[in-house]
Amino acid sequence: MNIHIPRGTQDILPGEVEKWQLIEKKARELCEKFQYKEIRTPIFEHTELFLRSVGDTTDIVQKEMYTFQDKGDRSLTLRPEGTASTVRSFVENKMFGYADQPVKLFYMGPMFRYERPQAGRYRQFVQFGVEALGSADPAIDAEVIALAMSIYQSLGLKQLKLIVNSLGDKESRQAHKDALINHFKPRIEEFCSDCQNRLEKNPMRILDCKKDREHELMKSAPSILDFLNEDSKKYFDKVQKYLTDLDIKFEVDPNLVRGLDYYNHTAFEIMSESEGFGAITTLCGGGRYNGLVEELGGPETPGIGFAFSVERFIAALGAEKIDLQMDEGIDCYLVSLGEEAKDYTVGLLHKLRREGFSAERDYLDRKIKTQFKAADRLKAKYVAVLGEDELKANKINLKSMETGEQKEVPLDSFVEEFKSIVKH
Known part of the structure; x- marks a missing residue:
């Protein structure tokens, strides 16, 4: 019998696995300096967790989750991302009651999404991420971004671009949502079925559509930055000031929309600008999610985090021709x-x-x-x-x-x- 590895997965062999270990080691060392502690959650969770937290209008929920019924006829899902499980654990273990706040956590492990395999993208992939729960201070937004940048730079990556945006608070998002509906509704039949389904529920996700990105209405869509109320503007201004204070270069991109429904205020992505990296340049994404803890049954608790794929990190190192010196030999x-x-x-x-x-x-x-x-x-x-x-x-x-x-x-x-x- 000739059995092959499942499509969208990979064997990481000796000689290559050392790169992974080095990235994991660097990430752990920097998390220790930034006072983030490791958390380990189950590889599968109740499907309800991801329906409630990730959002039922996202591609992850609609198309990409590995969901199955167990022997007790319960619907379980292999985790497609790490934030929902981390926040579920935060609520279930009453970490909001810890003396030291905010609670700063990091995780690392396999995630699963049924999507078309391509360079740097797999159906089983390893994700590293951090979550800071319990502070609404924009300074921690800057800290989280600084940690992400530090991990990449610690292994020599230089061709990086940080883009940031504000998704505003609830009031700002609602005003922007109404404007987007009015903008797209008259010609929504010209868009793909996914965009049509998102129009009323989450029109901001239309801006993230890969199929219709060249449509003329995309270019003229209302910008969230025009709908930020005074509090949201002040918040975003503070984040930008702190990033400048930290000597972190960034660009504001009003079209940046994170793919998950729970984000508000700060959203950011780190991209590779290295030649030959590929059409999909995003290495890391994250943002603030001030309503997620309450959605999962906890008290009102602000949070912010990011996640990146180790596979894409390694691809970026290859694109910049960075040769990691790992094998120092035996004694x-x-x-x-x-x-x-x-x-x-x-x-x-x-x-x-x-x-x-x-x-x-x-x-x-x-x-x-x-x-x-x-x-x-x-x-x-x-x-x-x-x-x-x-x-x-x-x-x-x-x-x-x-x-x-x-x-x-x-x-x-x-x-x-x-x-x-x-x-x-």
Whole structure:
């Protein structure tokens, strides 16, 4: 039987997986500096969660969710994004009662969307995201954006563009919604069926349509910025001021519409401007969602967050030809000659590893020359050679692969000597 990997998924093999680990490590380190703590939620949730939080007019809910009935006839869905699960956990575990507010969280893990696979887009993809819950201060909007930019820049990305917009408060959004309905309604039959369905429920989503993006009514659609009330304007002005204070360059794009229904006030995206990255340039998206906690049964709690796909992060690194230096090699490779010496290296290898060294030995009874080639492939800093003669003399020959220098070391104190030599 010849079984293949499902369409839209990938195997991440040794040699490639180290890139993922490095991105995850950098993201964790920066989250620690910014005081965001990790949260881990289930891979599947009750379907109702995403219907209520993501919005039933979104492509995610209408077309992309992996939904199934379990043996108890409950409708469950593989999570398509991370915010809804994080907020559900925030409410269910009463994190709004924590002494330290806002509650600042990050998550990382697989998400699932049934969409057409293409470069950098998969049906199972890994998403990293953060959520800050409990503060309506525009300064935390700037902090969240700064964290996202810092993660990308920490691995050398330079061809980045940050765009921001304000979706306004409830009052501003309603005024804009009415204006959009009046604008599109007379000619809505010229738009795709999705846009027609969204007209009354969520006309702002029409602006995000990929099929009708070139329609003349798109270019002349009313801008949300013209409908911001005084409070919303002040809020957006503060966010822009703080970004300027942080030396973060940005552009205001009134057509930026996040794909989920729960956003208001600040919305933002980080794009790759690298040549050859592809037609879809968005790397990261996020924004404020001041009504989501209440929608899921919690108290009135403002929130803001972002998420990015690790796959697209890696694609952006490739587009900028950034070669991540990850494999630093192992500390020591044990070469053995003869049955007794080979047996002895089993325990010696374990002692090295127990002391914190990365070490390896031969398991295929290869000749000494082939063992040295294996050490080269593993980028071993040192090779320790043990033969029958060395074993009888209670010695082991240690060679620096960088300098070629060799020295004999007493076998019974080799690990201690090795510690002092490499200053591990």
